[in-house]
Amino acid sequence: MISFLNKFLKRKKKIILIGIDGVPFTLLKDLIERGKLPFLGKKFKEGIFKEIYSPLPEISSVSWSTFMTGKNPGEHGIFGFTDVSNGYNLFFPNFASLRAEPIWEHLQEKDKKSVIINLPSTYPARRINGVLISGFVAVDLNRAVFPQNLLPYLNSIGYKVDVDNSLGKKNIEEFLKDLFDVLEKRFIVAKKLVKDINWDFFMLTITGSDRLHHFLFKNFLDENSPYHEEFIRYYKKIDDYISDFLMGIKNDYLLLMMSDHGFTEVRKEVFVNNILFENGFLKFKSHENRSFEGIDFSKTTAFALDPGRIYLNLRGRFERGKVDGREREKIVSDIKELFYKLNFEGEKIIKNIFEKEEIYEGSFLSVAPDIILQSEDGFDLKASFREIEIFADTHFQGMHTRENAFFYGDSEFEDLLINVKEVKDVGNLILDYFEV
């Protein structure tokens, strides 16, 4: 089908993809309607601009890994920023833990060159036919760059892997300054590499948008809030930078844009492990040590990792597994009932509950969380033990949503773009486009 279409389409040979982390479709639409984003407003009229949805859980590491491989988490093996070994050790999956090939590794088999800037979950950087500058959760720029001869340049302009998110709680003025600075540096690097490298696939990801939303989303919603204008200014800057970036490039590329998940206002944090504890599924060794390490796994039936991934302590799966395969069904059903009934002052908390087989498939199904919770907007699920109550207020203003991510593609390829419904499809679209 694709090659049939290609014969009739005067194909542009290259693709530029601009990822903007955590940007809701409705937010962009609103800003465009209000005339705040002149360039994107004009651009989006020329092509397909629509809502897509992210994989579950709806967090960046899972979503971008799904995008970059075109496969679901059951196939690529990334289920969150944290994971748990069969001996109950928490670990942080990284790029080496990704069990499916990213797009650019398929492209290099066809001698296609890629430039990837700031894509989350690509740390530590590894060899690529082109350039890779890793994104979140990169901690050391020295291990975040391939080829290494780019390092002196990146250091010389003060390129940073991420903003200092600790400022988001401590000092909003400084946080905003950092956000704008990091954004500017991303585009300086993008403008240089887009000229220096003879690329086929060029991807730049902006992640500051996600940070802005975490700390200041209510400032977008409320026009009278202190940082409303700054919030809008950040988006105007994105609009300006994209316009400026594309202006200098010969128009022989297909332009795609996307976000990895949506965002909404947070009202309450909901502590999943506290719910499991209060209902007897999770036990601690002592009440003084309420932490993951403090869980008594010989007596625990189920525990959660962020945000709403529930693992049954299954025999065979875990060292001190307590749940027999035959008990599984009953426990799953009890937990589902518990969470469906959960409410805050009469308001429902959980929108959907999935068993892993319903949303994942592939080799890593056996290590996937058994139950995945999706909350109603406003209720941010947490697996942390920092609170002892079920519900808590928070300094964060925004939370992720599965729905309401966005996608844009140039209209001349409408036939190909129309099938993009979720984040995963964008990765496959690129592979199809390059016929790999």
Added chain:
Amino acid sequence: MEGFTLWFTGMSGAGKSTLARMVEKELLERGLKVEVLDGDIVRTNLSKGLGFSKEDRDENIRRIGFVCQLLSRNGVVAIAAAISPYREIRDENRRKIGRFVEVYVKCSVDKLIERDVKGLYKKALSGEIKNFTGISDPYEEPLNPEIVVDTEKETPEESFKKIITTLEKMGYIPPLEMDDYSEEEEEKIKNKLESLGYL
């Protein structure tokens, strides 16, 4: 390195022995201690004299399970490749052994009849062999196996890779190319995730 049992179950000709040998080779190359208990071979020694009635089949699987248990607790990766058609006895072994990874080697009966490498299905269909799993005896699929390989759709290499990567991911065998974080890096990552409310 702690031992564990990798238990292949599935019908005759599905590919259990082939995959067990491929995994054995890989794990030996990675420096692990490995022992394969192949159903066909076990029946010539450990379970000599046992037939194919339900009782005898259960006894055969129980014996293989017992040896796996001994091997596993002494740091060996015990690989069992036996039809093991009954769920109850497989689960009994799972309970006794603890560190137990069940691999369901899936393939449809139609495909197995078509393959029939050992000529057994032909004999079973003609009635020459009685109590033949999948033809004249039941096969109870595992309800919650750690790994499912579909040899009708996957090449042996694909199934093999799936098994190895799952064992790595589950922490039973060390991954070959794991870019571990230093303690300092791990601390920084924790802080980053905490500052965004992820921990």
